[in-house]
Amino acid sequence: MKSIGYYPGCALACSGIELDLSIRALSRLAGVELREVEDWNCCGASSAHSTGHELAVALPYRVLALAEAQGQTELLAPCASCFSRLKGTLVRLRRNPEMLEKMAGLTGRPCRNSVSVVNVLEYLSRLLKDGLADKLAAPLKGVKVAAYYGCLLSRGEGIIEGDDPENPTGMEAAIRAAGCEVVPWNFATECCGGAFSLAKTEAVVDLSAAILGDAEKAGAQMIVTGCPMCHSNLDMRQRAVNAVGRGTRPMPILYLSELLGLAAGIDPKTIGLDRHFTDAMCVVGRSV
Amino acid sequence: MAKYMDLMPHQIMRLVQIGDAPAEEKVLGCAALWSCAGCLTCTQRCPKELDPAAVMDVLRQMAYDRKKAPPNQKKVLAFHQAFLKTVESAGRMSEFSLVRRYKMASLDFMSDVALVPAMFARGKLKFSDHKTPGRKEVQRIFAACRKKGDR
Numbered sequence: 352m353k354s355i356g357y358y359p360g361c362a363l364a365c366s367g368i369e370l371d372l373s374i375r376a377l378s379r380l381a382g383v384e385l386r387e388v389e390d391w392n393c394c395g396a397s398s399a400h401s402t403g404h405e406l407a408v409a410l411p412y413r414v415l416a417l418a419e420a421q422g423q424t425e426l427l428a429p430c431a432s433c434f435s436r437l438k439g440t441l442v443r444l445r446r447n448p449e450m451l452e453k454m455a456g457l458t459g460r461p462c463r464n465s466v467s468v469v470n471v472l473e474y475l476s477r478l479l480k481d482g483l484a485d486k487l488a489a490p491l492k493g494v495k496v497a498a499y500y501g502c503l504l505s506r507g508e509g510i511i512e513g514d515d516p517e518n519p520t521g522m523e524a525a526i527r528a529a530g531c532e533v534v535p536w537n538f539a540t541e542c543c544g545g546a547f548s549l550a551k552t553e554a555v556v557d558l559s560a561a562i563l564g565d566a567e568k569a570g571a572q573m574i575v576t577g578c579p580m581c582h583s584n585l586d587m588r589q590r591a592v593n594a595v596g597r598g599t600r601p602m603p604i605l606y607l608s609e610l611l612g613l614a615a616g617i618d619p620k621t622i623g624l625d626r627h628f629t630d631a632m633c634v635v636g637r638s639v
Numbered sequence: 640m641a642k643y644m645d646l647m648p649h650q651i652m653r654l655v656q657i658g659d660a661p662a663e664e665k666v667l668g669c670a671a672l673w674s675c676a677g678c679l680t681c682t683q684r685c686p687k688e689l690d691p692a693a694v695m696d697v698l699r700q701m702a703y704d705r706k707k708a709p710p711n712q713k714k715v716l717a718f719h720q721a722f723l724k725t726v727e728s729a730g731r732m733s734e735f736s737l738v739r740r741y742k743m744a745s746l747d748f749m750s751d752v753a754l755v756p757a758m759f760a761r762g763k764l765k766f767s768d769h770k771t772p773g774r775k776e777v778q779r780i781f782a783a784c785r786k787k788g789d790r
Contacts, residue, residue: 361732366763390773392730397677398722400696402703406784407696410726413780457783459776506679508690516683542640542678549741550718551674552750554643587754626761 352481354384355474356423356466358414360433361393367430367579369623373608374429374471376617380486381478385427388418394436397546405457411440412454416462429471429608431503431578432545435510438468442509470511471577472504472521475607479528489616490530491634496610497536497571498522499562501581505540516540522607526575529614536569538562543584552591559584560597567599573634574604582606587628603631640678644671648681648691655694667702673712675699717744727781730771734764 363371378385395410414437418426428434444451444464455461469477505511505519514521519540523533541562544555562585566574576582586604604627612622613635624631625639632639641647646654646669654662666672672695681691702708708716721740725732742748758764771777 361769364731364769365734365765366758368762390771392771392773392777393726393732395726396722396732398719398726400677401699402719402723403784404697404700406723406781409780409784410777413777458780502676502678502680506683508682540680542676542680544640545676545678546718547640547676547715549738549751550714550745551643554640554674558640626763628757628761 352383352477354386355469356418356421356426357385357387358391358418358426358428358433358437359387360428360430362430362432362579366583369609369626370429370471370577370579370582370606373606373612373617373622374427374474376612376622377475377478377483377608377615380615380617381481381483383478386421386423388414388423388426389421390417394433396432396436400436407436408440408443408450409454409457411437412444412462413458413460415441415464415466415468416455416458416460418466419462419464420460423466425467425469427469427471427474429474429577431470431501432580434468434470435503435507438470438510439507441466441468470504471606471608472525475525475611476521479525479611483611483615484528487528487530487611487614490528490614491610492530494531494634495534495570495572496526496531497534497566497569497574498526498539499566499574499576499581499585500540501576501578502540502542502545504577522575522577525607525611529610531610534569534571536565536571538565543581545580545584548580548584548588552588555584556588556591556595559588560592560595563589563592563599563602564597566602571602573631574602575607575610576604577607589629601629601633603627603629603634605631605634640674640676643674645669646671648675648695651698652689652691652694655698666698667705667707668709670709670712672699672702673708673715714745714747717741717747720744723781725768727778728774729768730774730777731769733767733769734758735766736768738764 400407544558654666725736
């Protein structure tokens with residue numbers, strides 16, 4: 352893989368910036384060029400598919416059409432929600448050619464639906480197989496990790512492929528390659544409340560507390576995720592979890608790409624490790 | 640999220656099957672539709688191989704169009720409207736605009752204010768909007784979807 356199309360999505364410019372920074376740093380190290388889709392738009396996320404069927408398809412469709420028109424065949428969407436919306440649209444349009452035609456009319460952009468969409472776990476696994484594994488010179492030996500998939504990296508018929516939705520293992524090889532130990536736990540695919548962080552904060556705090564608590568009980572020293580919403584809920588809402596009396600010891604929440612970046616010896620600040628709400632610099636024995 | 644629902648997903652599916660006027664009233668007016676995070680667990684595990692998550696999407700869209708969402712869910716609606724307004728205006732979502740619009744619509748001014756300086760310090764909140772050059776085209780897509788009675 353010399354290059355791949357890149358759809359960072361909105362969260363990666365701001366609240367999920369560590370995911371963007373670490374993906375870019377690892378891609379540079381692996382010699383893969385990320386070709387960002389020019390003029391990409393928001394995928395619509397939960398809000399579009401909660402309120403309007405056509406809009407929920409049209410927004411991801413425009414992104415797929417742009418990528419195709421820009422000569423791309425494969426598109427990396429690191430955000431779990433963007434990935435689920437883009438690939439969900441692609442799968443749906445493959446099954447429904449009439450809808451594809453309708454979208455072409457609605458958006459004014461014809462598209463053959465030829466681009467495939469890759470998620471963060473698939474991308475990192477491929478980088479490792481293509482030689483990144485040999486560059487992990489600074490493994491975090493023996494650190495116990497709870498692999499947290501959440502909803503959109505474990506479920507979605509036709510969207511998540513090649514893993515067991517009830518007992519996913521897609522992150523494990525990468526975590527072991529980083530020198531860490533994967534601990535068995537019960538909350539790997541439980542929901543953190545996703546986009547309800549603002550509108551139903553109490554529910555998000557409640558669900559996050561359960562996830563953090565189980566990870567601690569399992570002996571995990573950190574939780575590794577691939578999703579910016581899961582990251583924000585578990586990392587930023589950890590103080591609120593403490594405030595309702597359900598706190599654990601401080602639990603660093605790392606993106607899988609951050610963990611691999613550290614194992615590759617990349618400077619922690621380059622991948623955004625100093626931007627977390629719950630200290631993550633402690634993972635490499637440094638302070639913010 | 641099921642623990643926050645007034646009707647369980649399987650009960651909603653049953654009411655959809657019944658489909659008479661009282662069932663419709665009950666389903667479209669329930670709070671549960673607005674407590675569904677789209678986690679897909681119901682679709683993954685449905686023993687009858689239904690796709691409740693997709694049905695929930697359609698029901699939410701119907702309830703939204705017909706203004707049936709109960710008043711105690713107004714914060715969720717305020718969030719969706721703030722999110723979509725932000726995307727319609729800039730082509731992309733920016734957290735700052737989203738939160739500003741959400742607070743104006745929900746009148747929930749005080750929550751999370753303490754997080755704001757820390758978010759700025761971490762580069763997780765920016766004043767400027769995240770605009771894309773083709774936002775006019777995105778606006779046309781929104782308008783076209785609205786015209787079809789859709790949002």
